[in-house]
Amino acid sequence: MATTRAALTTQACLRARPQLQDLRVNHRLELSQFDYELPPELIAQTPAPERTGSRLLHLDAAGALHDRQFTHLPELLKPNDLLVFNDTRVIKARLRGHKESGGKVEALIESITQPRVALAHVRASKSPRPGSVLIMAEAFNVKVLGRQGELFELEFPERVLDLLDRYGSTPLPPYITHAAQPQDEERYQTVYAREPGAVAAPTAGLHFDTAMLARLAAQGIGESFVTLHVGAGTFQPVRVENLDEHIMHSEHYSVSAQTLQQIRATRAAGGRVIAVGTTSVRALESAAQHAGQDSSAEVSPIEGDTRLFITPGYRFQIIDALITNFHLPQSTLLMLISALAGMDPIRRAYAHAIQSRYRFFSYGDAMFIETPQP
Known part of the structure; x- marks a missing residue:
């Protein structure tokens, strides 16, 4: 996304303040x-x-x-x-599903890059290949477009936010041991x-x-x-x-x-x-x-x-x-x-x-x- 012009200059918005030793x-x-x-x-x-x-x-x-x-x-x-x-x-960024072969899959959306495309962490017994399909929540299919480092690029059939709102769950931190609840x-x-x-x-x-x-x-x-x-x-x-x-x-x-x-x-x-x-x-x-x-x-x-x-x-x-x-x-x-x-x-x-x-x-x-x- 383009970055707009900015003017958070020391004269305009910042106050001089003591600095700690580097x-x-x-x-x-x-x-x-x-x-x-x-x-x-x-x-x-x-x-x-x-x-x-x-x-x-x-x-x-x-x-x-x-x-x-x-x-x-x-x-x-x-x-x-x-x-x-x-x-x-x-957002309800955690989705659970399976591969077409039946293996379990869990996806944690990291960022939404386009209305129907997102980058996600994907956990599976074997990493899904580009072009493969993941069936999420027994409700919709997601196509694996490729990888960007540790993240997978996923294409959704509808707006990502809409599908997450309907089928996703709250992504609690890894040190919280219980599954997300309504509270x-x-x-x-x-x-x-x-x-x-x-x-x-x-x-x-x-x-x-x-x-x-x-x-x-x-x-x-x-x-x-x-x-x-x-x-x-x-x-x-x-x-x-x-x-x-x-x-x-x-x-x-x-x-x-x-x-x-x-x-x-x-x-x-x-x-x-x-x-x-x-x-x-x-x-x-x-x-x-x-x-x-x-x-x-x-x-x-x-x-x-x-x-x-x-x-x-x-x-x-x-x-x-x-x-x-x-x-x-x-x-x-x-x-x-x-x-x-x-x-x-x-x-x-x-x-x-x-x-x-x-x-x-x-x-x-x-x-x-x-x-x-x-």
Whole structure:
């Protein structure tokens, strides 16, 4: 898709902010630096009874840790702060079926490239060949057009989204052991989701309900939206020890002109830009990188595909704080929050969370991370 002109320039939308020392100057980042031991029983298998019922670990700008409840979040925000949410909507991306020969097949849609064509991860005893047919849900046939790396290009007889809505199931993360249930269709979706295309939820947003959003608005906290369609690649492990060799998965994002204008107004009013979830961070920072290549003085929407890999030493251009869940060991998301807060503070926070029995991952508890003081 063509990328529009952008103007997220330092003069227009960004506020100068202190920068942390670039950690790559003195040493190479290695995968083992982002490992930790997590007791399996701390992996949340179901959401809290209420969306706002989770705990909240606050890592403040001085590096201190505070145990709170998510309902305390409004007390940590100030008028003129801006919350930036990812409004992507999780699609029913998992399909089960069989080959014409009878062998079982499971497909997880990664992205929809045309109305009737999608790229998918396909699990089968033997990889299907180009030209072969897969019978899905005993309801329709899918033709295998070919492969793009680890992904299979599949042609559907109707619009992909329509068939997924009728026959697909919610694609829960691999660490959730139960099959998707009706409750998951609601709770593995944010209350503000509106742009279909994700195969994994932007999980920090799962903690917000409509009452919380109304309370924040009444307090003078702004809200804005970006879209980043989260792919299954978010769960893929990093397979190289030297992080300079890692190839980041691609995800499609868009940042509207309205959001860019709200960021500029927030800066002018002295407020903070607070990303709700690492996916919002990637969308905003990808937009900032793209805008650095465009000297336009007008504020225009930004859209494209991003492979932005944020690790310690990265220079953040937009965000001042982050609301996020707890992330997998050795994951790119753990590296992102370590870039924001510092590696040692995140290690301390995670050790504290484990000792204090916080619940981890998609259905787990949350963190509020403020950028360190200079």
